[in-house]
Amino acid sequence: MERLAGRVILLWGWRRALAALCAGAFAALAQPPVDFFAACFVSFPVLVWLIDGAASQPGERLARRMLRPFAIGWWFGFGYFLAGLWWTGAALLVEAELFAWALPLAVLGLPALLALFYGLAVFLARLLWSDGAGRIAALAAGFAVAEWLRGFVLTGFPWNAIGQAAMPVPLMMQSASAVSMPGINALAVFIFAAPALLVSARGRVPAFAVAALAVALHLGYGAWRLNGADAAPETLLEVRIVQPSISQAEKWDAAVRERIFATLLELSARPPREGAAAPDLIVWPETAIPFVLSDRPEALVALAELVGEGQTLFAGSVRVEGERADARYYNAIVAIGDDGEIVDAADKIWLVPFGEFMPLADLLSRIGVEKLVRSVSAFTAGSHRPLLATPAGPTALPFICYEIIFPGMAGYGDTEADFILNVTNDAWFGNTPGPYQHFRQAQIRAVEAGRPLVRAGNNGISAVVDAYGRIVDAFALDAVGALDVAVPRQRLTAPGRPDLAGIGILAVLVLWAGVGFHAAGRRGLTGIY
Structure with missing residues (x-):
């Protein structure tokens, strides 16, 4: 040597x-x-x-x-x-x-x-x-x-x-x-x-x-x-994670929006696995809804028919404030109750440069540099991260896409939330190391926070991870379906600071x-x- x-x-x-x-x-x-x-x-x-x-x-x-x-x-x-x-x-x-x-x-x-x-x-x-x-x-x-x-x-x-x-x-x-x-x-x-x-x-x-x-x-x-982990923890809530694996090339194609929405509804409405209770919570991935929900009242009617009594749907969606030239678009998670009403929302705070917004937009636009990916519009960053509640009682600390990669973002066993929620769309990157690396970082956040993680990805990796970073159940990359999982009730504290x-x-x-x-x-x- x-x-x-x-x-x-x-x-x-x-x-x-x-x-x-x-x-x-x-x-x-x-x-x-x-x-x-x-x-x-x-x-x-x-x-x-x-x-x-x-x-x-x-x-x-x-x-x-x-x-x-x-x-x-x-x-x-x-x-x-x-x-x-x-x-x-x-x-x-x-x-x-x-x-x-x-x-x-x-x-x-x-x-x-x-x-x-x-x-x-x-x-x-x-x-x-x-x-x-x-x-x-x-x-x-x-x-x-x-x-x-x-x-x-x-x-x-x-x-x-x-x-x-x-x-x-x-x-x-x-x-x-x-x-x-x-x-x-x-x-x-x-x-x-x-x-x-x-x-x-x-x-x-x-x-x-x-x-x-x-x-x-x-x-x-x-x-x-x-x-020291409980071998059979109590159930916090039953969750259904929908993984539609929509091709990114079709994501914002107006010609297939109805088919995408119908796929989400069909997967969400499937009967629960044999012997299992109906889910308390249904989770759709980041920007799963392929249109601005407030522009489509008939879509809210369809969601009201989907969400059963006492259930909640957390869906990735584009949220809009204002009108026309003054409109502001947010990459959000919307909470939809059993009456089809939007009862709460959480906006993405950490936006992706050149993907969701343009840094130095005025300067770069003068030399012809624009956003490198297409979506409905440039997004506005949210101002705070609220807890999202479910009728069953448990609350979620929401993170959209790569917000979950920031160390300590979910705290160290001191969050008031009962579980961490992460919705993402990694279909941009296909079957490459990207989705696997993203999922690993989400696992580590669950360990840091001492809370279970519920993760919904458009094409994966969708999973429920316990507070020790162990996978309770998961869908493989590019799988299509609805994953019914019992989220464990776990609230772990950090040893010291x-x-x-x-x-x-x-x-x-x-x-x-x-x-x-x-x-x-x-x-x-x-x-x-």
Whole structure:
């Protein structure tokens, strides 16, 4: 291994960039649907050795000394996001005649932009770089900060956070309820990068001990939490999830709207499975209703006939306020009672840039840049996230589409809601890794919140997930049907303050890196400077 590390350290120029690119791309195998988390035990040691080789030269300008580690991180990130997010380009091929020109923007531009955060991660790590175990702590802290920034800068896109690689199964998801995703990101990078110390004697024993302890606590806490789960929890409510698998090419086609609506009604009206009670709640996916519901009173009549006494329908729909030029459109979930009346609604707050709204719309429209996907109109963001109630009593905390990917969004066992509701339409991306990655992040939110999750996707993955991240029942991708599931009654609390625990882990890593940097300085070695 020393020979391999030496060769990696001595790489220069395009060879170093290529090695970083390949290491990042290999790390993407740790994400769904592959879930080969062992890939990170290769990728991150290579990244450490590449940073080791980014030593400054005597008399070198400060800007160049700063750029070298940033470039290593950027190439690593570009490979990671290119291999993990290539499927985003599929959305532009739904109407290829209009949007195929923008394919490079999605397939190459998005990874290039997100790679800036990993460039920052390596740059920050290099500021406290040393020749011992402290540099692993510095790298873990740098990635934790970068992943945190990725959650809100430029509206935020924390998709495929490194920490998710350490949570492929429910046993390994439970730590998210204890130390939050920032803490998981930091610990995951520290553990994944630890094998790099096999070729460094300085401080590797305590580092390996800490890494082994972190793994043991991660698995032990998961086993302890799952062991304490009720084997037969009470039923919160019976839910029917409708998965119509409508082709995205037909989604807004006026010629087939009636057929789409009829399909939704037919699936929803099917008798319950043998021996099961009628559902308390029916859930339709994001923008399932293929027209503006307020413009179609006959549709409300049909819904009144569908929704039985004491039932509720939560349906993804476009909601409109105002008229004509002053009209505002919202991507919403509407609650429809047994009389066919809209009794409540929740609007999407986190909108997708270039998909649901245009950032810098006035400026970009002057140069001919428009929304990259077609829908009824540009959407307006909602102002708050209300709880949606059901006549049976339980309340839902609603999230539309990718709102569910933001860590801590549903709280840490302190939400007043009885369950989490997620409606989505991943048909844009076909049978690619995208829907599987999206579903994994929804599972983790259920664990964080300590509440069961009810998820309806147009083409999947629709499911009920319990508060431990375990799938109660689910439809496969592209299946068509109505899934009847009993949602478990579970209200789990977090042990302490997970957000503060994550900050504490970051602080310890920074302190460890600082001590290592100071010791290296005393030996005549320095970090980036």
